[in-house]
Amino acid sequence: xxxxxxxxxxxxxxxxxxxxxxxxxxxxxxxxxxxxxxxxxxxxxxxxxxxxxxxxxxxxxxxxxxxxxxxxxxxxxxxxxxxxxxxxxxxxxxxxxxxxxxxxxxxxxxxxxxxxxxxxxxxxxxxxxxxxxxxxxxxxxxxxxxxxxxxxxxxxxxxxxxxxxxxxxxxxxxxxxxxxxxxxxxxxxxxxxxxxxxxxxxxxxxxxxxxxxxxxxxxxxxxxxxxxxxxxxxxxxxxxxxxxxxxxxxxxxxxxxxxxxxxxxxxxxxxxxxxxxxxxxxxxxxxxxxxxxxxxxxxxxxxxxxxxxxxxxxxxxxxxxxxxxxxxxxxxxxxxxxxxxxxxxxxxxxxxxxxxxxxxxxxxxxxxxxxxxxxxxxxxxxxxxxxxxxxxxxxxxxxxxxxxxxxxxxxxxxxxxxxxxxxxxxxxxxxxxxxxxxxxxxxxxxxxxxxxxxxxxxxxxxxxxxxxxxxxxxxxx
Numbered sequence: 001x002x003x004x005x006x007x008x009x010x011x012x013x014x015x016x017x018x019x020x021x022x023x024x025x026x027x028x029x030x031x032x033x034x035x036x037x038x039x040x041x042x043x044x045x046x047x048x049x050x051x052x053x054x055x056x057x058x059x060x061x062x063x064x065x066x067x068x069x070x071x072x073x074x075x076x077x078x079x080x081x082x083x084x085x086x087x088x089x090x091x092x093x094x095x096x097x098x099x100x101x102x103x104x105x106x107x108x109x110x111x112x113x114x115x116x117x118x119x120x121x122x123x124x125x126x127x128x129x130x131x132x133x134x135x136x137x138x139x140x141x142x143x144x145x146x147x148x149x150x151x152x153x154x155x156x157x158x159x160x161x162x163x164x165x166x167x168x169x170x171x172x173x174x175x176x177x178x179x180x181x182x183x184x185x186x187x188x189x190x191x192x193x194x195x196x197x198x199x200x201x202x203x204x205x206x207x208x209x210x211x212x213x214x215x216x217x218x219x220x221x222x223x224x225x226x227x228x229x230x231x232x233x234x235x236x237x238x239x240x241x242x243x244x245x246x247x248x249x250x251x252x253x254x255x256x257x258x259x260x261x262x263x264x265x266x267x268x269x270x271x272x273x274x275x276x277x278x279x280x281x282x283x284x285x286x287x288x289x290x291x292x293x294x295x296x297x298x299x300x301x302x303x304x305x306x307x308x309x310x311x312x313x314x315x316x317x318x319x320x321x322x323x324x325x326x327x328x329x330x331x332x333x334x335x336x337x338x339x340x341x342x343x344x345x346x347x348x349x350x351x352x353x354x355x356x357x358x359x360x361x362x363x364x365x366x367x368x369x370x371x372x373x374x375x376x377x378x379x380x381x382x383x384x385x386x387x388x389x390x391x392x393x394x395x396x397x398x399x400x401x402x403x404x405x406x407x408x409x410x411x412x413x414x415x416x417x418x419x420x421x422x423x424x425x426x427x428x429x430x431x432x433x434x435x436x437x438x439x440x441x442x443x444x445x446x447x448x449x450x451x452x453x454x455x456x457x458x459x460x461x462x463x464x465x466x467x468x469x470x471x472x473x474x475x476x477x
Contacts, residue, residue, distance in 0.1 A: 003032075004068045008050070012271035013227045015041065015053045017068050023051050026074045026110065031055065032067045042075055042227075045272070054227040054268060056091055074110065077235050078103030079242040083216045084186060087203065090220030090232035109234040111241060111295055120298035123362040125369055126252070126307060129165035129428035130158070131420050132350035133357075135438055136377055137335055140363035141168065141250055142298040144308040146258075146327050149337040150317040156198065157425050158337070158348045159254050159311055163187045164211040165428045168250045184249045184304075187215040190236035192229045193222050193260025226264035233261060237295045237306070244304030251304065253296070256311035258289075262323045278322045286326045293330045332358040346422040353385060369431045372461065375453040376438050380416070382452055383445060387413025408445055415441055439463070 006018035015031070027043040031053075039062070041055040055062070077092050080103050087096035094101060122142035128134055139145050149155035168185050191202060199219055206212040216239055220232045233255050243249040255261075262281060269282040277283035296308040310331070314324050317339065328334055333356040341349035364373040387409040390402065399407060420437050423429060429437075439461045442450065450458045 002069070004070075005065065007062070007064045007066060007068065010059050010062055010064075013054050013059060013225055013268060014044065014271045015055055015059060015062065015068070017051050017053060018049060019051050020049075022046070022048075023070055024072075024074070028071045028073055028075050029053055030069045030071060031062065032069070033061055034063065034065050035061075037061075042231075043070070044268070052272065054230075056225055056228050056231070058225045074108050075231065076106040077109050077238040078106050079239055080104045081243070081247055083239060084243075085213050085215070087212075087217045087219060088235070090192070090218060090224060090228040090235070092218070092231075092235045095219065107238050107242060109231065109238045111234070111238055113294070114297050114299060118299050120300045121362070122298060122305075122359055123368075124168075124305075125363045125431075126250075127165075127167040127431055128162045129167070129430075130161060130348060130350070131423055131429050131434040131437065132348065132352055132355075133162075133335060134429070134431050135373075135420070135434040136352040136380065137333065137355045137357040138360040138363050138369075138373075139307065139309075139357065140359050141305040141307055142296060143333075143357070143359050144293045144296040144310070144331040145333050145335060145357055146308075146310045146312060146324075146331050147335045147337065148319060148324050148327075149311060149313050150339060151313050151315075153313075153337045153339060153342055154348065155311050155313070155337050156202070156256065158350075159189075159256055159309070160202065160205050160211075161348065161425055162309065163189060163206075163215065163252070163254055164209045166252050184247070185214060186240075186243050186249045186251045187211065188218070188236045188240045188243075188251055188253045189215055190218045190220075190233050190253065190255045192220045192232050192255070192257060193224075193264070194220070194257070195222050222260075226267045229261055229264035230268070233292050237292065240306045241295065244306045245299060245302045248303035251306050253306060253308045254311065255292075255308065258310045258312040258327065259315070259323055262289075281322050285322065286329070289326055290330050293327070333360075341417065341421065344417075346417060347424050348421075350421060352381070352421070353388065370435055372453070372457040373431070373435060375457055376435055376442070378452040379442060379450060380420075380438055383409060383412050383442065383449070384416050387411075387416070405446070412441060412444055415444065 004017055007015055008018055009016040023043055023046045025043055025046050029041045031039045031041060039055055039057045041053040043051055044054045045052040078101050089095045122140045124141040126139045126141055128139060133139060147155055168183055218232050218236045220229050236253060240251040240253045244251045265285055266281050274282060296306050298305045312323055315321050336351045336354045338349050338351035365371060390406055390410045443463045447464050
């Protein structure tokens with residue numbers, strides 16, 4: 001391997017080197033400093049004479065006397081089942097004080113695109129234990145369902161709740177005497193640009209609940225180089241693909257915060273003096289995000305699956321910002337964290353009205369959850385939306401001007417937020433419990449309003465005031 005001492009420029013996280021032979025894109029380089037220490041980097045752009053490198057540990061100690069060696073291989077992630085229970089840096093190096101990782105193999109972090117013909121359609125229910133998701137915006141195996149949040153909102157708490165509660169058993173929603181054997185399940189948690197305080201909270205919660213035993217945590221801190229932030233999600237997804245498609249695990253990948261990832265893209269693009277796109281972000285950001293999100297899915301003939309929950313904080317709570325806008329195009333829905341609900345103390349403060357899971361209809365109903373799941377969700381949406389609209393009218397005319405019917409829908413909206421949405425961070429609800437609460441809420445409305453539910457389900461589950469009085473009289477008799 002040749003060693004070059006031809007650094008021409010150092011700009012932010014980038015180093016420009018003169019070369020006299022072709023260098024591969026994404027090739028790993030080793031940079032030797034004047035004091036004998038070394039740093040690693042990656043080829044970002046390769047030309048006939050000039051190559052630009054991104055340095056993982058930062059360029060503060062580099063100068064033009066530093067030497068560069070091109071190692072002839074791309075960046076790889078050492079993978080093994082023994083990674084479960086470990087905490088790694090954003091570059092995939094152990095930082096938990098445990099033993100060195102002895103990998104079964106080393107895999108390219110870019111990954112291999114799943115052939116669309118080989119993809120298996122996602123249609124198997126994942127129970128998160130969160131009623132606002134399970135009942136209203138159901139997550140299925142192989143789906144990519146982002147969480148849209150804002151600065152200061154408790155999206156990390158929701159991510160941790162999902163990580164410790166998620167369940168992928170085939171018998172969820174089945175009868176009590178069904179086979180209850182658990183399937184192999186793992187969580188890959190990729191944190192990008194978080195503070196040390198947030199990192200400590202994550203690890204303490206993982207250890208307290210025992211979730212760390214089935215998890216792999218990748219941790220990139222806010223003071224780590226921006227270049228490392230670009231690598232972290234790829235390390236996490238490479239590990240997820242190995243566990244899913246080689247070892248048969250159902251893997252849930254939680255990536256937070258994608259806004260920090262996109263800011264790193266913009267920082268590197270500015271250092272490269274690229275022509276900026278919308279709001280200064282690179283024009284290729286859509287492609288870059290798609291390369292990450294499309295690594296979720298199922299493959300025919302493979303037991304495992306990769307499901308993604310990327311989390312992003314919308315700058316200024318603006319969902320037309322390029323990051324949530326492009327994410328929405330690529331993924332199959334979104335879960336909104338709401339600032340009003342959070343200020344009222346709802347836990348988790350999920351606003352179900354703008355939220356959406358495009359694959360929900362394929363993962364609920366007979367064979368997956370209870371038969372009435374879809375009808376109940378549609379009726380809840382309709383009733384809550386009407387009650388929510390009436391709140392604006394009350395601000396103008398007052399409750400006294402509303403009809404009895406309107407007042408019942410208004411009360412329903414308040415009860416919906418207080419009982420179904422507000423369950424607390426430590427409550428893990430089964431789908432049966434969620435649907436039971438839903439029917440209790442719907443039973444406060446007139447029976448004639450159950451227009452989106454099959455009559456058979458209404459007769460089986462609806463318990464309005466008249467029915468409740470009849471049942472009490474029968475019990476007394």
